[in-house]
Amino acid sequence: MAQDAIALIEHLGYEDIDILGWSMGGAVAQQLLIILASAEDSESLGENHRAAAPFRVHHAILTATLAKTPHVEPVFGEWFTSFVSTYSPLLLAKGEPDEGKGEAKMSDEQKRDIMKCAVECFFDPEFLKTEKGRKVFGAHMDAVAYKRPIAQIVRQALAVLSLDLRPELHLIKPSTKVLIIHGTKDEIITPWHEGKDVADHIRHAQWLPIDPDGKVEGSAPSEEFGHAWWHYFEIEVWVGVVQTFTKDGEK
Known part of the structure; x- marks a missing residue:
């Protein structure tokens, strides 16, 4: 998917x-940055090497994401294991997932x-x-449960089962500024330090500024927000976070 994104941007x-990636999209964004950086590094891995892309990523915002598949909380982990084991054999039995296979027989309530x-x-x-x-x-239930094919969700789940981007994150250049947004109440990317792991391997990355008094430009009032972070706090808070970061603090 990172290669697809690069091809689209070139086209x-x-x-x-500037790019923003949420959840799995954050992992895709990390891979995109690795691919671009490795094109400029003579010691890059062969599978990622490509001619330098004719564009520059100035800012990357990585939200509610991870660099390595974490140990998930029991409730979500039990669902994840059951979901993949139940649906991946059905959908992958003949190679590529058959979009919508079996879903015609599912009622909305089953989904x-x-x-x-x-x-x-x-x-x-x-x-x-x-x-x-x-x-x-x-x-979210309307968008995910009713409008999104189960086959698509299975592919996404399988894609992150063995994810580990950590060995290559050091390739990301300091010229691309990175902001990480990850709440302490995230129940998918858990435990919380799994999100911190991204910052540990992208040494120049900065963490979301926190200021309960709202006096610091581009800050949030608290780290207590969940996976769907934009639903927490007023939208003006997040607009301020993004604009302050992408404008390098300039008004």
């Missing part, structure tokens, strides 16, 4: 870009039951008790 003719636990893990239990949390949960 569109962009020369200077909802399959995905309910996973979607709940986008948030923390206390958030889900609020009116906003219940509304947001329903919207």
